[in-house]
Amino acid sequence: MSTVENISATTPHLDRHERLSLTWGDPPGILGWFMTVNHKRVGKRFMITAFIFFLLGGLLAVLMRLQLSRPENHFLGPDKYNQIFTMHGSTMMFLFAVPMMFEALSVYFVPLMVGARNIAFPRLNAFSYYVYVFGGIMLWVAFVYNAGPDVGWFAYPPLSGPAFTPGKRADFWAQMITFTELSGLAVAVEVVVTVMKTRAPGMSLNRLPIFCWAEVITSLMVIFAMPAVMLSSTMLIMDRLIATHFFNPSEGGDALLYQHMFWFFGHPEVYIIFIPGTGIVSTIIAAFSRRKVFGYTALVLSTVATGFIGFGVWVHHMFATGLPQLSENFFTAASLMIVVPTGVQFFCWIATLWSGRLHFELPMQWIGGFFFVFLIGGLTGLMLAAVPLDWQVHDTYFVVAHFHYVLLGGAVFPLFGAFYYWFPKITGRMLGEALGKLHFWLFFIGFNLTFFPMHILGLRGMPRRIYTYPVEMHWGSVNALESIGAILMGLGVLAFIWNVFQSNRFGRIAGADPWGAGTLEWATTSPPPNYNFLDLPTVGGREPLWENAPDQPIVTGVREDMREVLVTRPMDAEPEHLTLYPSPTIWPFLTSLAVTGLFIGSIFTPWAVVWGAIPVAITLTGWFWPTKKETEEKKEIEVWENR
Amino acid sequence: MNLFRHNSRVFGIAAILWLASCGGQQPQQTMFRPVGPMSARIEGLWWFIFAIAVAVFVIVWIFLAGAAARRRVHEQLPPELNPDPAREQRYLRRVMVATGITLVVLFAILGHTVVTSKYMNSLQSKNPVTIQVYGHQWWWEVQYPNDDASLWVTTANEIHVPVGVPIVLQTGSRDVIHSFWAPNIQGKRDLIPGHSSAIWFQVDKEGTYRGQCAEFCGHQHAHMAFYIIAESPEKFQAWLDQQRKPAPDPANATLAHGKDVFEKGTCMMCHTIRGTNAGSHVGPDLTHIGSRTSIAAATLPNNPGALAGWISDPQAIKPGVRMPPNPLTGPDLQALVAYLQSLK
Numbered sequence: 001m002s003t004v005e006n007i008s009a010t011t012p013h014l015d016r017h018e019r020l021s022l023t024w025g026d027p028p029g030i031l032g033w034f035m036t037v038n039h040k041r042v043g044k045r046f047m048i049t050a051f052i053f054f055l056l057g058g059l060l061a062v063l064m065r066l067q068l069s070r071p072e073n074h075f076l077g078p079d080k081y082n083q084i085f086t087m088h089g090s091t092m093m094f095l096f097a098v099p100m101m102f103e104a105l106s107v108y109f110v111p112l113m114v115g116a117r118n119i120a121f122p123r124l125n126a127f128s129y130y131v132y133v134f135g136g137i138m139l140w141v142a143f144v145y146n147a148g149p150d151v152g153w154f155a156y157p158p159l160s161g162p163a164f165t166p167g168k169r170a171d172f173w174a175q176m177i178t179f180t181e182l183s184g185l186a187v188a189v190e191v192v193v194t195v196m197k198t199r200a201p202g203m204s205l206n207r208l209p210i211f212c213w214a215e216v217i218t219s220l221m222v223i224f225a226m227p228a229v230m231l232s233s234t235m236l237i238m239d240r241l242i243a244t245h246f247f248n249p250s251e252g253g254d255a256l257l258y259q260h261m262f263w264f265f266g267h268p269e270v271y272i273i274f275i276p277g278t279g280i281v282s283t284i285i286a287a288f289s290r291r292k293v294f295g296y297t298a299l300v301l302s303t304v305a306t307g308f309i310g311f312g313v314w315v316h317h318m319f320a321t322g323l324p325q326l327s328e329n330f331f332t333a334a335s336l337m338i339v340v341p342t343g344v345q346f347f348c349w350i351a352t353l354w355s356g357r358l359h360f361e362l363p364m365q366w367i368g369g370f371f372f373v374f375l376i377g378g379l380t381g382l383m384l385a386a387v388p389l390d391w392q393v394h395d396t397y398f399v400v401a402h403f404h405y406v407l408l409g410g411a412v413f414p415l416f417g418a419f420y421y422w423f424p425k426i427t428g429r430m431l432g433e434a435l436g437k438l439h440f441w442l443f444f445i446g447f448n449l450t451f452f453p454m455h456i457l458g459l460r461g462m463p464r465r466i467y468t469y470p471v472e473m474h475w476g477s478v479n480a481l482e483s484i485g486a487i488l489m490g491l492g493v494l495a496f497i498w499n500v501f502q503s504n505r506f507g508r509i510a511g512a513d514p515w516g517a518g519t520l521e522w523a524t525t526s527p528p529p530n531y532n533f534l535d536l537p538t539v540g541g542r543e544p545l546w547e548n549a550p551d552q553p554i555v556t557g558v559r560e561d562m563r564e565v566l567v568t569r570p571m572d573a574e575p576e577h578l579t580l581y582p583s584p585t586i587w588p589f590l591t592s593l594a595v596t597g598l599f600i601g602s603i604f605t606p607w608a609v610v611w612g613a614i615p616v617a618i619t620l621t622g623w624f625w626p627t628k629k630e631t632e633e634k635k636e637i638e639v640w641e642n643r
Numbered sequence: 644m645n646l647f648r649h650n651s652r653v654f655g656i657a658a659i660l661w662l663a664s665c666g667g668q669q670p671q672q673t674m675f676r677p678v679g680p681m682s683a684r685i686e687g688l689w690w691f692i693f694a695i696a697v698a699v700f701v702i703v704w705i706f707l708a709g710a711a712a713r714r715r716v717h718e719q720l721p722p723e724l725n726p727d728p729a730r731e732q733r734y735l736r737r738v739m740v741a742t743g744i745t746l747v748v749l750f751a752i753l754g755h756t757v758v759t760s761k762y763m764n765s766l767q768s769k770n771p772v773t774i775q776v777y778g779h780q781w782w783w784e785v786q787y788p789n790d791d792a793s794l795w796v797t798t799a800n801e802i803h804v805p806v807g808v809p810i811v812l813q814t815g816s817r818d819v820i821h822s823f824w825a826p827n828i829q830g831k832r833d834l835i836p837g838h839s840s841a842i843w844f845q846v847d848k849e850g851t852y853r854g855q856c857a858e859f860c861g862h863q864h865a866h867m868a869f870y871i872i873a874e875s876p877e878k879f880q881a882w883l884d885q886q887r888k889p890a891p892d893p894a895n896a897t898l899a900h901g902k903d904v905f906e907k908g909t910c911m912m913c914h915t916i917r918g919t920n921a922g923s924h925v926g927p928d929l930t931h932i933g934s935r936t937s938i939a940a941a942t943l944p945n946n947p948g949a950l951a952g953w954i955s956d957p958q959a960i961k962p963g964v965r966m967p968p969n970p971l972t973g974p975d976l977q978a979l980v981a982y983l984q985s986l987k
Contacts, residue, residue: 077962078862152859158836159819159861164780249837255820256835291723294734320822320857321833322840325764329757336749343745346703347738353710355734357720360711371707379696386692386756388685388763391830392674395822395857461672461826463857466865470942472670516719546722 017534020560024117024531026584035584037122038530042129043108044426049133050100056140057091058493060084062486065450069483071471081467082150083169087143089153090173092407093269094180095136101276101411102222103132103187105418106215108426110191112521112528113209115200115537117565118581120193121186123588123623128186130592135179138600142172149173152465154266155236157247157258162240171240171603177233178599181226188219188226198565199573200520201555202539209519209542210286210293213300214279217307221268221275224311229265232258242606256321263314270403271310274410275303278345280418281370284363285349287421287517289356292543295348302341302348309338319390328387335385342378361515362436366417369444373413377405380455395465398458404451416443416496423500424514428526429507435499439492446488453478518543536566539573562633580633587623594619672853674826678873679846681763681829688759692752699748763830766843768809774802775813778821778834778856781863781964782927782940787883796886797915799927800940803872805879806849812842819861825854825871833858846873853941862963868941882934889918890930890986901982904975909967916986926966933986939964951980 014022026036036042063084067076076084111119119125142148149169151160160170195208195216208216236258238244245251247258278299286293293299315323315331358364380402384390393399416439423431458464462475469475513522522545524533536555541547555575558564563581568574594615601608677683775786787796804810814823816834824831829844846852856867874882893899902919905911911921917930932938935945939961943949952959955976957966971979 078865079963082859082862156820156858159859164819164861253837255837290720291726294731295738298738320831321835322838325760329760332756332760333753336753339749340742340745344738344742347741350703350706350710351734351738353707354713355726355730356714357723358711358713358715359717359719360715368707368711371703375700375703379699382696382752383689383692386688386752386759388756388759388830389688389692391832392682392685392689392826394831395824395859459674461674461853461855463824463855463864465859468865473672516722518722543722546724 016560017529020531020534021529023561023563024529026530031586032584034589035586037118037126037582037584037588039107039111039119039122039125040528040530040532042119042125043104045129046099046104046107046132049129049136050096050104053091053095053136054100055493057088057096058490060088060091062490064088065483065486067467068469068479070480071469071473071476073468076467078467079150082465083143083146083148085465086149086152086155086173087139090139090149090176091136093153093273094176095132095139097273097407097411098180098184098269099132100415101273102215102218103128103184105276105280106191106219107187109422109521110194110212110215111198112425112524112532113212113519114195114198114203115520115523115533115539116194116198117532117536117563119190120198121190123582123585124186125190127588127592128183128190130589131179131186131595132183134592134596135176135183135599138179138596139172139176142168147172154259154262155233156262157236157239157255158249160236160240161248162243163248168603171237174233174237174240175599175603177229179596181230182595184222185226188222191215191219192223196570197567197576199568200537200539200544201566201568201573201575203544204572205570206297207539207542207544210282210296210299210303211276211279211519214275214282214303217303218272218275221272221307221310225265225268225272228261229269232261232265235261237603241603256318259318259321260314263317264311266317267314268307268310270407271306273407275306277370277411277414278303280414280421281349281367282345283517283519284367284414284417284421285352285356286543287515288359288361288364289352290359290516291352291356292518292546293348294351294355295344296542298344299348302344305341306338309334309341313338316385316390319387320394325387332385332387336382339378339382346375361420362431362433362440363417363421363515365437365440366413366420369440370409370413370417372409372444373405373447374409376452377402377407377409381406393458395463396458397454397462397464400464401451401454401458404447404454408447408451416440419496421515422521423503424510425521425526425528427504427507428510429503430510430514431503431507432499435495435502439495439499442488442492442495444492446485446490446492449485450482450489451485453482513545518546520544559637562636564637578637580630580637583627583630585623587619591616591619591623670853671827671850672825672855676827678827678848678850678852679829679844681766681844682827684759684762685830688755691755695748695752764843766809766845768811771809771811771843772805773811773813774804775815776802776823776834777814778816778818778823778860778867780818780861781856781867781961783823783867783869784817784927787886794887796883797928798886798931798935800869800937801872801935802869803874803879803882804846805876806846806873808876809843809845812844814840814842820858821856821860821867822858823854824857825852825869827852828854828871831857846871849873849875851936863961866940866942866961866964870937870941872936885934885987886931890916891918893982894985897978898982898985900975901978901980901985904971904979905982908971908979909969910979913966929983929986931986933984945984947980947984950983951976954979 026032067073067081107119147169149172151165151170155170155173158164195212235246239246245253247253247255249255282293282299312334313331316335319328384402420431420436457475457478510526512525520537523537536558538553540549540552555566558566564578565581567576567579569576598608598612598616601612674686677686773788775788777784783800785798785802789795814834816836821834822831823834828846832840832842850873852871854869854871856864893902906920913923913925915922915928938945938950939953943953954969956968957964958968
């Protein structure tokens with residue numbers, strides 16, 4: 001008996017909501033938890049997991065600050081300290097920032113914002129989550145068993161090579177990269193296809209919400225940048241495991257080659273983290289200025305330009321390696337050039353705020369924090385782009401201050417804004433006002449107290465990544481001040497967590513659109529049903545909830561008794577054809593287990609690649625093997641199309 | 644450029660930064676007290692960009708604060724769907740003007756950077772003082788090459804230079820990547836195995852300047868410092884002549900016993916003392932260890948107590964260092980320390 005009969009023939013009494021819920025729902029129970037392909041469930045998992053890694057990374061930061069709070073401290077030895085700063089950087093970059101800013105937010109919100117029922121390639125989506133979480137668990141289990149990487153988050157050879165880091169520490173780091181980048185690449189493909197092929201009719205590209213633009217551009221950057229780091233980390237692990245000597249200078253390899261490959265990924269990486277942040281800023285500013293964002297086209301083109309130029313500046317991480325002056329000046333010019341699109345974005349945001357009717361709520365205070373913090377980070381970036389000045393401040397605490405100002409300013413401040421903005425959509429309840437303010441001020445003051453003095457320490461000669469420093473350098477009092485700031489930041493995050501638990505249960509009921517915002521995610525209930533929209537919307541403007549006609553048509557003729565979706569054209573979003581999305585299944589989970597076995601096994605023996613390929617092949621076959629139900633459904637559509 | 648530097652110091656924040664950098668009896672390891680033309684030019688570039696950054700920050704926040712104060716409301720109004728086209732046009736022009744100003748400022752920074760970069764390469768001399776520096780985990784090998792091999796000087800962690808003349812450091816690494824950085828004198832340069840590199844600089848003021856490895860290089864990256872000791876050409880020449888001599892023979896029985904301990908124990912498996920049987924190049928050359936001010940890559944002062952502590956248990960001071968513990972008897976240790984201290 002097919003599902004078609006299951007739902008429509010045997011249950012004619014169901015109303016549309018119940019029928020859609022049945023069609024798009026997951027099987028019940030613990031097995032259903034592992035089978036789900038719903039983008040909101042997967043997106044929430046990405047969010048919670050990435051946030052847990054943020055907390056773990058933050059805990060490591062506090063440990064580092066305790067060690068550095070006074071000179072010649074013996075709280076952590078060099079071995080622990082080196083593992084901790086490597087784990088802090090790797091966790092924050094690979095397990096928190098990218099999975100949160102890119103994967104979690106786009107998986108949850110992009111399908112809602114373009115008016116789709118699910119993300120494209122939903123099974124791949126489930127797979128990408130499991131691969132990410134297994135990679136993160138592997139790294140942290142290794143760390144707990146004192147096998148955490150200790151070579152810095154960019155793991156330069158020869159230090160990370162077999163001669164200077166024996167054991168398995170650096171291998172776990174390199175393999176974690178493989179896990180997380182595989183996950184990131186999968187989500188990138190899903191987001192591009194979701195935006196290009198499943199937008200609601202009427203949402204031509206020039207009506208795509210700016211947040212979706214940001215995530216699509218980020219996806220394209222992921223597709224071009226992440227293969228570079230997968231290649232470099234795989235070459236590194238091959239050097240370590242099967243003596244390939246790619247980066248071993250004594251066997252004709254080149255240590256500098258690794259740096260080029262790593263930073264060809266590494267600089268786009270910071271834009272992969274920052275561009276979603278700009279999308280959040282544009283979204284929140286428009287909603288609370290009560291107008292469409294000023295300079296939509298300029299904002300979008302600036303983001304595209306940032307995406308392109310971001311690939312041409314990687315050498316500014318390598319100015320101290322002694323490249324010829326001409327090439328260094330070229331990369332100075334490119335690094336300064338990227339200020340232009342960022343500047344245009346700033347000017348458009350200011351124009352929006354200036355001409356809007358500003359309504360100041362919790363999400364907006366984080367945007368204020370963003371303007372303060374990110375601007376300082378951007379301006380110190382000008383200093384780092386100037387080659388001779390970079391020679392002084394490179395690899396000092398000045399750089400540590402700079403990148404915390406840009407990364408927390410450009411990603412974490414907008415992200416907290418996004419939490420306050422979208423929490424009502426995800427849970428149906430508002431976050432508490434008083435705790436929200438406490439959270440902001442503790443975090444903002446703590447942040448500046450921690451990181452602003454680092455500029456001064458760097459200029460006064462303190463290099464980064466030192467586990468201790470002599471008393472006579474007089475860096476102690478400033479470091480102690482920074483450690484107090486770090487504790488304030490930690491308290492702020494605790495206030496946020498308390499607020500989330502509190503509001504999730506007792507918060508004010510939000511309703512569908514508490515902010516009166518204009519994008520499609522606010523058109524459905526909070527939290528959204530598993531099928532997202534009862535009536536698939538069409539779009540009559542950039543902010544459809546503001547601009548749609550009172551008699552705006554809805555999409556009809558899409559079957560509600562099977563997972564049928566409307567596919568539209570990339571440019572103008574005209575309906576093209578109908579297709580079926582796959583149903584929940586356990587196979588992506590099993591495949592991710594098989595892939596995990598292969599990846600972790602290959603750290604210990606090259607044979608794991610051979611034998612590990614067998615379970616991967618079996619689970620992939622299971623994944624793509626058509627079920628009877630799916631075949632029935634497809635036949636059913638064929639009949640419908642021929643009629 | 645000097646003019647700009649002094650002008651910009653009127654900014655309050657600049658003054659605070661300046662004071663912060665001057666406080667205390669800190670060893671000289673700061674980019675704010677340049678003692679050579681290279682670091683002075685870099686400091687000029689810093690104040691130039693710093694002044695621009697402060698100005699940009701203030702201007703942007705004037706506009707942001709203005710926007711926040713201007714049309715703020717305390718309730719959620721319906722969205723303004725059709726903003727006044729004349730006003731939008733006006734704002735568009737302002738955005739374009741602001742973008743134009745941004746471009747001009749960026750070109751100013753680029754121009755200043757290119758000129759300063761060029762200056763960094765301008766210090767050329769047919770006859771510079773040539774010094775070779777090699778990074779090791781976790782110390783600095785320093786050589787003063789000479790065509791006559793018997794005049795070739797090898798030392799460690801302390802680089803003597805004459806003031807007022809161009810100096811070139813030919814650098815390399817013996818293991819992993821290190822970075823040579825003495826901020827009072829010149830910006831940093833990575834020492835990458837398989838690549839050689841030259842650092843040009845000049846010191847105009849006599850004094851001792853501290854520097855430190857700036858590229859993470861493993862366990863004891865934190866304890867890999869060095870001193871640049873700038874002195875008058877005469878004093879430098881006298882020092883160099885002294886360093887060229889082999890180690891003196893022990894003057895008394897205690898020192899002779901110390902030499903004996905050195906040659907018959909584990910010391911000579913890693914270290915060289917020219918003029919004795921010890922000739923290994925794994926660790927620092929100790930021929931004139933007594934003339935240095937510090938030991939263990941500027942980690943400890945060079946005095947008998949510190950030296951004895953270092954020799955018996957280096958792992959307690961620099962955990963992970965390549966030097967093993969040396970459980971010597973009291974008299975042996977005392978004699979060894981006395982011998983090493985005598986190697987002036």
